[in-house]
Amino acid sequence: AEDKVPSTGAHDPYMHVFLDAGNGNVLAFFELPTQPDMDRDRNTPQWVQHIAFRVGSMDELMATKAHLEGMGLDVLGPTHHGIFKSIYFFDPNGHRIELAADIGTPEQMAQLKDVAQPMIEEWSATKKAPRHAAWLHEKIADES
Template sequence: MKIEQIHHVAYRCKDAKETVEFYTKVLNMDFILAIAEDRVPSTKEPDPYMHLFMDAGNGNILAFFELPNSPEMGKDPNTPEWVQHIALRVKDENALMEAKKEIEAHGVEVLGPTNHEIIKSIYFFDPNGHRLELTCITATDDMMKKLDAVKWDMLEEWSRTKQAPKHADWLHSSEFEEVEV
């Protein structure tokens, strides 16, 4: 089996119309499809829903469900709010900074930019409380090759120790050029 791409990723929303308005106005995504049913097709359960599909570019689709008969949305109290997020890529650093201005102009609070060395990112929340990240790639090919060379060793060490491996500490030092893999 070989997966071709993600067709869509779906999240719950509090209000379908408010969600579409946010993603079309604030993030300039196209609203491409809505499906509404009184029964869940896979389980046949009676549970009316509105299913929305937003164009996230390059064949990527971000989808939402409004479930009016279900209890109010909640969050996993054991998972920090920064962990679960939707990351969307923009062209470059200039596009990232322009996006930050545009998002803030809509009254949305934005954190960042944060320099992760291989990407730069800004963070904010949609009206449903989902954390969003806009990011641009800043890594060089050499950086990515060095990270690729240590990924399995890092995973193995993490699996054994549950401590952060130091294989890529060079990312946060000014000595990147001197690191050999």
């Protein structure tokens, strides 16, 4: 916590909080009590801007969903993505958070890795959704 911004010297009291995100990653958040409430980028669809975290299992995902709902948060999901299932919610500052539990097989992951580069190349050239991994969404439809 400081009263002045180290890089600019401007007076702007803040608390800088660092959270261990696992695997050597750190998330950093600021609380700025003298600034207006934070908001999201209105030029980007609400579902796009989010931070995703992996949880250990579907049981953990569902227990977390129940816990969040018990705290009064609106939680979307679980949403089936073929190789993982996710829940989504907004933190108190309006950041969208995704929690995801892996359900994919090693074979599915290998298939996706094999088509990743061709998909990126096709997308870059056409800006249309490549069909290299359409099997994943067809699998979801079959399970529904």
